[in-house]
Amino acid sequence: MLDIGVVGAGIRGRMFAQALGQLPDVRVVGVADPTPAGAELAAELGAAAHAGHEDLLAAHDLAGVVVATPDFAHRDAAVAVARAGIGLLVEKPLATDVKQAREIEAAVEGGGGPAMVAFENRWNPRFVTVRRQITDGAVGDVLFQCAHLNDTRFVPERMLSWAARTTPAWFLMPHTVDLALWLSGRTPSSVYATGLRRELARDGIDTYDGVHALVTFDDGTTLALQSHWVLPESYPSVFDFRYELVGSRAAVRVDGSDEGVHFAGPSLQWLHHSTVERDGRLVGVAAEIARDFAGLLRGEPVTAPTLAEGVAVTAVVAAVHESVTSGQVVRL
Template sequence: MSNPLKIATLSFWHVHAGDYSRQAQAHPGTDLVAVWDDDAERGKAAAEQFGVEFTGDLDALLAREDLDGVVITTPTNVHRDVMVKAARAGKHIFTEKVLAPTVAEAEEIVAATDEAGVKLIVSLPRLYHGYTQAISEVIDDGTLGTITYGRVRLSHDGAIPRDGVEGWLPQRFFEPSTAIGGALTDLGCHPVYLTQLFLGAHPDTVSATYRSIAERGLEDNAVVVVGYPDQKIGVIEAGFASPNPFTIELFGTDGTLTYTDAGNVLLVNGEQVDVPEHSTDAFAQWVDHINNGTRADDNIARAVELTRLVVAANEAAKTGNAIAYN
């Protein structure tokens, strides 16, 4: 391995490609050295922005012995193909969520990385935020009693035109063949994996209602309801059509918890609770796993379960029926 690790960003299709590329430049253990993109104009512009090499030849890039890892920010529909190819080339993988369009593809990616001995981590950033740690501690100490209901909402206004200009979220995020899904599949991943953390990863029913306020091709307003065998209910909300504060609500037999990122305020039974600093982010964890030869067991397991619930929600929305979850 190189020291620092040599990293390439694969595609600037996703809006967070620049964020992760900046992380690769800022982290003392990594060095961004190249950009690949199947859209040469987009890729060349990104490479120029970051002062690195551009290549349109993915196979040649992955064959480079001096390349240690890749950041995957391609269209969702090619995640499996690109990640399996990268794993077989011996490159460690940091990827944008969702891991893949289907559970089978997600499991294929995990198997390929394990077989190749490369380190995989999926960007699930809110798992490592301070409020998540604080909320998990409240749940674990029993203050709320038995959880009966949870709601997590995350929304921005990226689909909505302003002053005659199309919304800031690129139209490619609304192309069904490449994005796979809209607000729920993209932004909704965060409420999904938080709901799975707080309420459990194994509901028995999933229902969903999707709507398209801006009518750009995929849903920009989504609500998913998950029901659990022990009778609790989880509500997952995501949207590209309103700039609401990020909110979490949990209700139990003995109390209530609310969190909003408007002021970073966490209330438990009406009393404000301190929110700690964020823990190590996913990118830094990835670098540590590479250097220490360890596997991101929890992150990978949650990424697969995230894929499973997103797939189920999309199916429920498509059919208009609550579906059994397994």
């Protein structure tokens, strides 16, 4: 039996806890979160509630821990888990600081258990299909990539209590940067970016409305990125996700927010089904990530995003922020 702890009882922590707890040889035995949400989730799972990761690690003999705290707060828990020799699943991004990301990686390499980063697009069937076309040679050389991943104002204004402590680039771009690196296999060499800080700041949330970035790879190919979170809430999905790739033999376009189920009630909604609950069990992407994490803990051969890849993504998004601030091209 694999005993698992969860640090962070927000949307992602709750989702991974439920997905792991439904596996036949896994028990979620502890939840660390100082807010009432932590005690609530622990009670639902029949697990112990803890105020912080230190208490969680001291109280249980754990095989693995999920770190799903806010994106700027991964380092301390992840390093502590790794130093205890326990397996680690970290929600994206690995960290919002390159030094902290490398500290997590070093702690794992220095004696930690197996580790992975939850870049969920790696499990999305649409992008798995695109990658197969690339690896089979149907696309040819990847020349240009463009990724739009945006949110409605609901996310910074009502979903995240900590929006002012992050940016749309940190919250959203790790998804698209990892996707582009995974699909193309390219190495980034430079970043140029611009950002706008206006509408949300006027409403008392001191963060960027949006960020645009151009990543140039070492072979001259490029990736254009857009992430903002000021779409009106009348948009039919809480997020807008579009990905385009042009290769020497073919082109690909993926609409990641319109999953084909349109619900017209008082307003039009695009219903999402990449992860859904059926008969009390999660099925879809979250369940697949949980299954692979459990497999990793058992020592099974699992293909999952590595901490080195997590560090690479953090380095690109950190360079995006440096370029926004300096107005200069940042070399990687």
